[in-house]
Amino acid sequence: MNNKEFVTELSIRLGYSVEDTTQLISSMCSIVAEELEEGNFLSVQNFGSFEVKKKSEKILINPSTQQRMLVPPKLAICFKPSTQLKDKFK
Amino acid sequence: MNEKITTQRLVELLVEKAGIGRNNAESFLKTMFGLIEEALQEDKYVKIKGIGTFKIIEVESRESVDVNTNERILIEGHPKITFVPEPALRDLINKPFAHFETVILNDNVSFNEETFERDDEDETDEAIDDTEPADDTADEAPETVAENTAEEPPVAEDNNATSDEAVEEKAVEKEVPPVIVPEQPVEEVKEEVQQQQPQDKKEEISEEQPKEEPLKEESHSEKENIKVSPTPIKVVKEETMTPQSIAPSEVSQDEVQQSNPETVNSYSLHFAITLTLLLLALGGGTIIYFCYPQLLSKKQSQLVVGDSILNKKEALKTNVQKHTLSLQDSITLLRNLLADAERREQLASGSDSASQVSTPKKEIVEDENTASKTKEVATKKAEPKKAKKPEKVEKDKDDKSTEKKKTRTINGHKISGTLQVVTLQPGQTLISLSRQFYGTKDLWIVIAEYNKPKIKDADHVPIGTKIKVPKIEK
Numbered sequence: 001m002n003n004k005e006f007v008t009e010l011s012i013r014l015g016y017s018v019e020d021t022t023q024l025i026s027s028m029c030s031i032v033a034e035e036l037e038e039g040n041f042l043s044v045q046n047f048g049s050f051e052v053k054k055k056s057e058k059i060l061i062n063p064s065t066q067q068r069m070l071v072p073p074k075l076a077i078c079f080k081p082s083t084q085l086k087d088k089f090k
Numbered sequence: 091m092n093e094k095i096t097t098q099r100l101v102e103l104l105v106e107k108a109g110i111g112r113n114n115a116e117s118f119l120k121t122m123f124g125l126i127e128e129a130l131q132e133d134k135y136v137k138i139k140g141i142g143t144f145k146i147i148e149v150e151s152r153e154s155v156d157v158n159t160n161e162r163i164l165i166e167g168h169p170k171i172t173f174v175p176e177p178a179l180r181d182l183i184n185k186p187f188a189h190f191e192t193v194i195l196n197d198n199v200s201f202n203e204e205t206f207e208r209d210d211e212d213e214t215d216e217a218i219d220d221t222e223p224a225d226d227t228a229d230e231a232p233e234t235v236a237e238n239t240a241e242e243p244p245v246a247e248d249n250n251a252t253s254d255e256a257v258e259e260k261a262v263e264k265e266v267p268p269v270i271v272p273e274q275p276v277e278e279v280k281e282e283v284q285q286q287q288p289q290d291k292k293e294e295i296s297e298e299q300p301k302e303e304p305l306k307e308e309s310h311s312e313k314e315n316i317k318v319s320p321t322p323i324k325v326v327k328e329e330t331m332t333p334q335s336i337a338p339s340e341v342s343q344d345e346v347q348q349s350n351p352e353t354v355n356s357y358s359l360h361f362a363i364t365l366t367l368l369l370l371a372l373g374g375g376t377i378i379y380f381c382y383p384q385l386l387s388k389k390q391s392q393l394v395v396g397d398s399i400l401n402k403k404e405a406l407k408t409n410v411q412k413h414t415l416s417l418q419d420s421i422t423l424l425r426n427l428l429a430d431a432e433r434r435e436q437l438a439s440g441s442d443s444a445s446q447v448s449t450p451k452k453e454i455v456e457d458e459n460t461a462s463k464t465k466e467v468a469t470k471k472a473e474p475k476k477a478k479k480p481e482k483v484e485k486d487k488d489d490k491s492t493e494k495k496k497t498r499t500i501n502g503h504k505i506s507g508t509l510q511v512v513t514l515q516p517g518q519t520l521i522s523l524s525r526q527f528y529g530t531k532d533l534w535i536v537i538a539e540y541n542k543p544k545i546k547d548a549d550h551v552p553i554g555t556k557i558k559v560p561k562i563e564k
Contacts, residue, residue: 001135001136005138006138008123010121010122013125014117024104024118025140025544026139027138028104028118028119028136028140029141029179031103033182037183038093040092040094040472042095043096044119047127056563057190067195068194069193070192070194072187072190072191072192072193073187074184074187085127085171087172088131089130089171090169
């Protein structure tokens with residue numbers, strides 16, 4: 001399901017117009033981004049949690065060229081699905 | 091930071107942000123995440139603009155070992171929910187580390203090896219400490235470092251000062267006759283340093299110079315290159331000593347200060363102040379030199395040495411004209427001269443050139459140096475110090491007199507002079523040199539020790555380094 005389908009479906013379920021829904025989603029996304037940027041732990045009930053984790057630097061070897069590369073550390077968003085969500089897909 | 095945002099808090103934030111009712115926000119969130127869940131079950135794929143993509147990935151079954159029982163177990167395949175953030179969001183989160191880039195490591199960079207070989211080096215250091223020559227290498231290494239640091243700043247400042255001078259001159263030109271400073275702008279600022287020193291010293295120098303110069307000039311010209319290595323620092327000092335048009339330069343400074351309010355020279359003034367501070371520090375060092383008690387008694391001879399060095403500098407300049415280098419490129423110039431000096435030194439040490447000495451006072455210093463030159467690599471860089479501190483040379487001489495004519499031993503290998511000087515080419519290493527000259531790679535450590543003053547890190551010898559391959563006696 002792509003973004004357009006998602007927005008349409010959501011607007012139908014909520015009874016809002018597509019524009020309103022789009023706006024709500026975008027403000028929702030900006031909230032998520034802000035909170036994550038501050039390093040906060042974001043959990044949504046029955047869905048899962050978002051967290052920023054620091055991945056330390058590492059040395060990779062390109063298997064085809066055998067070149068060794070030092071990959072710098074980075075901050076990455078990790079999503080951990082809740083157990084309820086996991087159970088639904090089993 | 092590290093605050094836990096629950097669904098309730100998320101609702102509150104959404105109410106603030108979107109300006110909708112609390113109930114609406116709550117239901118919106120619920121439906122939204124519910125829809126994501128449903129869409130995942132239907133399509134196994136949901137893309138939401140602004141956040142990213144949720145996906146269901148089937149994980150294949152695999153074998154593993156139970157941690158507790160050590161039994162082999164089969165983990166069955168299962169769907170896995172993954173989330174890939176949008177590039178925009180990903181970059182936003184990674185902002186603090188965004189300036190890092192992936193670096194391609196060279197083949198020779200190896201962290202494990204490095205630590206290992208450093209340990210190895212330490213061991214060899216200790217081993218050599220037990221044998222004799224290590225003490226002077228150890229003693230002189232810091233000195234050479236000190237020299238390098240001492241000689242480089244002024245040269246750099248030379249360039250800076252020229253620009254500075256240009257500004258000053260502009261200001262001065264109006265009233266005061268232009269200051270005649272022949273390519274030694276540092277002195278202007280150094281005058282202040284000089285004022286701290288007794289005036290008579292300056293006069294002494296100024297009186298002596300004309301006398302000594304004509305006598306020595308020619309006789310020295312041949313020998314000069316041998317002792318070039320000491321010149322850089324001495325030259326700088328010589329510059330401070332040389333009698334300058336003190337009055338005019340001071341006037342110029344005053345003038346600049348006067349003209350400051352008028353013209354917007356505050357920047358250059360700041361620059362000049364920092365420059366003077368730097369030079370003051372440098373001058374302090376020189377003063378310590380001169381106040382060194384035993385040195386004062388031998389001041390005359392030092393001055394003579396200093397003069398001869400000044401002469402050398404002149405002769406060297408003519409030399410360098412052959413090299414088609416402009417005189418302003420003093421840094422590169424001095425480097426070339428250093429290289430020349432090394433080559434000649436090797437020749438000299440090879441053929442016992444103590445006889446080449448020509449002038450009486452210099453002879454003394456030089457003799458001592460050449461005498462101790464059996465270990466020329468180690469002692470070479472220390473020459474400037476020795477020339478300035480004759481008494482120290484004597485001490486050294488005493489120390490070394492016992493082992494003067496002996497060959498040096500490194501790691502149990504007797505070294506008798508330099509076999510060949512090799513300029514390190516790309517791809518060449520100390521090990522390959524060792525293999526080339528001795529047929530075994532194990533002797534690289536001897537080369538490394540022999541060239542210790544030049545090689546800071548035996549694991550990373552820069553290309554173009556002139557490596558002296560020692561002659562090993564069997």
